Amino acid sequence: DTSEIPSIPSWLRDHLEADGIESLYPPQAEAVDAGVTEGENLVASIPTASGKTLIATLAMAAAVDRGGTALYIVPLRALASEKHEEFAEFEQYGLDVGVTTGNYESDGGWLSGKDIIVATSEKVDSLVRNDAKWLDDLSCVVTDEVHLVDDGERGPTLEVTLAKLRSLNPDLQTVALSATIGNADELAGWLDAELVDSEWRPIELKKGVHYGEALHLEDGSQQRLPVRNSEEQTAAIVRDTLEDDGSTLVFVNSRRNAEASARRLATTTDDALTDEERAELAEIAEEIRGVSDTDTSEDLAEAVEKGAAFHHAGLSRDHRTLVEDAFRDRLVKVVSATPTLAAGVNTPSRRVVVRDWRRYDGTAGGMQPLSVLEVHQMMGRAGRPGRDPYGEAVLLASGHDELDELFERYVWADPEPVRSKLAAEPALRTHILATVASGFARSREGLLDFLDGTLYAAQTADRARLEQVVDDVIAYLEVNDFLERDGDGLAATNLGHTVSRLYLDPMSAAEIIDGLEDGDPTPLGLYHLVCRTPDMYELYLRSGDEEEYTMLAHERESELLGRAPSEFNDEFEDWLSALKTARLLEDWASELDESEITERYGIGPGDIRGKVDTAQWLLGAAESLSSELGLGLGGEIREARLRVEHGVRAELVDLAGVRGVGRKRARRLYDAGIEDRAALREADKSTVLAALRGREKTAENILENAGHRDPSMDGVEPDPDVGSAEV
Numbered sequence: 001d002t003s004e005i006p007s008i009p010s011w012l013r014d015h016l017e018a019d020g021i022e023s024l025y026p027p028q029a030e031a032v033d034a035g036v037t038e039g040e041n042l043v044a045s046i047p048t049a050s051g052k053t054l055i056a057t058l059a060m061a062a063a064v065d066r067g068g069t070a071l072y073i074v075p076l077r078a079l080a081s082e083k084h085e086e087f088a089e090f091e092q093y094g095l096d097v098g099v100t101t102g103n104y105e106s107d108g109g110w111l112s113g114k115d116i117i118v119a120t121s122e123k124v125d126s127l128v129r130n131d132a133k134w135l136d137d138l139s140c141v142v143t144d145e146v147h148l149v150d151d152g153e154r155g156p157t158l159e160v161t162l163a164k165l166r167s168l169n170p171d172l173q174t175v176a177l178s179a180t181i182g183n184a185d186e187l188a189g190w191l192d193a194e195l196v197d198s199e200w201r202p203i204e205l206k207k208g209v210h211y212g213e214a215l216h217l218e219d220g221s222q223q224r225l226p227v228r229n230s231e232e233q234t235a236a237i238v239r240d241t242l243e244d245d246g247s248t249l250v251f252v253n254s255r256r257n258a259e260a261s262a263r264r265l266a267t268t269t270d271d272a273l274t275d276e277e278r279a280e281l282a283e284i285a286e287e288i289r290g291v292s293d294t295d296t297s298e299d300l301a302e303a304v305e306k307g308a309a310f311h312h313a314g315l316s317r318d319h320r321t322l323v324e325d326a327f328r329d330r331l332v333k334v335v336s337a338t339p340t341l342a343a344g345v346n347t348p349s350r351r352v353v354v355r356d357w358r359r360y361d362g363t364a365g366g367m368q369p370l371s372v373l374e375v376h377q378m379m380g381r382a383g384r385p386g387r388d389p390y391g392e393a394v395l396l397a398s399g400h401d402e403l404d405e406l407f408e409r410y411v412w413a414d415p416e417p418v419r420s421k422l423a424a425e426p427a428l429r430t431h432i433l434a435t436v437a438s439g440f441a442r443s444r445e446g447l448l449d450f451l452d453g454t455l456y457a458a459q460t461a462d463r464a465r466l467e468q469v470v471d472d473v474i475a476y477l478e479v480n481d482f483l484e485r486d487g488d489g490l491a492a493t494n495l496g497h498t499v500s501r502l503y504l505d506p507m508s509a510a511e512i513i514d515g516l517e518d519g520d521p522t523p524l525g526l527y528h529l530v531c532r533t534p535d536m537y538e539l540y541l542r543s544g545d546e547e548e549y550t551m552l553a554h555e556r557e558s559e560l561l562g563r564a565p566s567e568f569n570d571e572f573e574d575w576l577s578a579l580k581t582a583r584l585l586e587d588w589a590s591e592l593d594e595s596e597i598t599e600r601y602g603i604g605p606g607d608i609r610g611k612v613d614t615a616q617w618l619l620g621a622a623e624s625l626s627s628e629l630g631l632g633l634g635g636e637i638r639e640a641r642l643r644v645e646h647g648v649r650a651e652l653v654d655l656a657g658v659r660g661v662g663r664k665r666a667r668r669l670y671d672a673g674i675e676d677r678a679a680l681r682e683a684d685k686s687t688v689l690a691a692l693r694g695r696e697k698t699a700e701n702i703l704e705n706a707g708h709r710d711p712s713m714d715g716v717e718p719d720p721d722v723g724s725a726e727v
């Protein structure tokens with residue numbers, strides 16, 4: 001019973017009661033027994049939806065009650081806002097809760113008074129690099145989804161960041177939450193933590209494989225579930241679930257597949273709707289159309305009208321929220337999703353179908369099977385506590401051999417062990433520079449000692465290999481003038497400090513510097529330059545793109561900075577992909593319609609936002625590098641950055657910077673003769689209203705925003721997640 005939990009504040013007891021939580025789930029009780037409310041380190045490896053968040057809450061509330069500060073680290077921005085909303089409920093009890101994700105160049109001083117802070121691991125890493133003093137005073141750090149230390153791209157950042165936080169404060173309580181993994185004991189060993197390793201779930205989960213006329217479950221039983229003529233397997237399962245008044249979550253391997261699957265399944269859900277549901281869904285569809293005027297928005301609205309939806313990272317945040325809410329309210333009966341939805345967003349469903357168990361993987365080549373851990377996380381979303389007697393999670397087999405294979409591979413299999421990916425060179429390049437620059441190590445030996453505190457060291461006996469990579473990286477950083485040696489000592493140069501604070505991959509910095517030294521940049525040249533760096537996700541080349549962009553490269557050769565690889569070189573394709581990405585940014589900064597851009601490049605509106613955010617950050621970094629090196633290109637870079645930030649041509653930059661204006665309204669105002677902020681300040685309301693063709697309230701707000709700078713916004717960090725991409 002919750003009244004027996006030691007060391008938690010009374011407000012939390014009240015809160016749990018108000019939330020209908022009367023007793024702890026068994027793994028939560030184990031965590032309390034292990035001392036999580038009394039400052040003990042803990043690794044909790046438990047299934048999806050088994051109440052990990054409450055374990056974190058118990059630890060953080062107890063830490064705050066002792067006068068401390070807690071940090072909650074999430075792997076994805078989308079999860080940061082979800083968790084922030086959850087913890088912000090504690091503000092009614094007097095706690096101060098903050099969230100920070102974007103802007104990697106500040107020390108986040110405004111966070112210093114907070115009790116609980118939610119941040120992505122990249123953001124925390126950047127705060128350490130910017131010497132955020134308040135981090136020394138942290139008393140509790142929680143990392144969500146810690147099994148992602150296994151992720152080649154982002155895992156090392158989490159690993160190194162945890163090691164740094166722990167070395168800043170040896171008394172720091174570390175709570176690491178993980179999906180069920182094969183080697184939770186190793187993680188606990190690394191973090192000197194108590195271990196809760198449990199398979200318990202609040203609701204029974206039956207895993208199985210559908211094949212032919214039946215659903216084969218892991219307990220050996222079968223349920224008849226025939227596929228009707230011309231029906232797809234997934235549709236048959238969705239229909240069967242609907243007959244039982246249940247909803248289905250379908251996991252697929254790409255955004256395009258998610259959209260196509262939702263479109264097809266909408267014909268199945270459409271038959272099952274009541275008139276009342278149809279009316280409510282029509283309203284939600286209108287809200288979806290109101291978010292943005294794009295094909296994606298229209299496709300989503302059309303599916304939702306019929307009770308189906310898709311969900312992927314290309315959707316805007318508003319679209320995602322509308323879909324998640326409608327699914328939880330049981331209006332939307334089926335959601336086809338990419339795995340982002342399995343990672344932490346709380347959307348349980350009666351049945352889960354893992355339709356695609358292979359995914360395209362460019363590095364490994366071709367279609368590769370998903371890991372057991374990923375598939376189990378998706379499956380774990382099945383079953384709504386309090387609503388369903390149990391959940392069912394289903395893979396699909398098209399033949400008898402596949403039926404056997406899927407049982408072996410996923411249903412009966414244990415999740416893989418988690419392995420550190422820190423020894424990969426790109427990861428070490430970034431983290432070694434940062435570790436030296438922020439004073440965690442001052443020599444080669446010191447560096448190796450620091451690395452001893454990582455999971456990598458805990459998992460490898462082969463110190464020689466680590467030393468070899470470390471030496472290679474030090475040599476690279478020295479050649480590029482980011483580090484210098486002084487006898488046995490190692491120190492960052494001024495340039496190295498700047499690069500580390502800017503949160504750039506040193507290789508990106510080297511590329512940008514090389515390009516800027518070419519001189520005389522245009523926006524396209526600058527966009528191409530930053531798109532070439534390893535910090536930007538480039539667009540893929542589709543068939544026909546190679547010719548198109550090779551032509552473009554010839555036409556605009558004089559604008560492109562740095563050395564171009566020869567057309568026969570392997571790097572050429574990458575260089576062209578960067579050009580394609582750069583032209584997207586140029587289109588955006590030339591006021592091309594969002595819907596035209598999504599069509600031209602075959603992407604979603606959320607992708608434009610993603611590229612724009614990254615470009616904005618990299619161009620900001622280029623500005624700092626130009627000034628650090630005295631190149632005098634600040635003006636050109638700034639203009640290119642502001643144009644891409646607001647999605648406007650140069651003449652609108654000033655106007656579009658007014659809060660609430662945005663690219664479309666800026667153009668309308670400009671065409672009506674209001675050409676800049678100063679003119680807007682003087683303009684009368686009727687002119688503005690006529691120009692905007694909008695509501696009176698909008699015009700008033702805009703005028704007010706143009707009139708005086710709101711001093712309360714000073715020092716407030718802009719969150720790029722809530723930028724004004726499209727108004």
Ligand code: ADP
Binds near residue numbers: 021022024
């Ligand atoms: P996880 O993070 O492990 O995937 P969550 O923390 O989101 O799971 O918990 C899933 C659901 O279970 C939430 O809706 C939460 O409110 C509920 N829950 C957690 N602990 C308890 C409990 N002890 N009693 C009842 N409900 C609980």
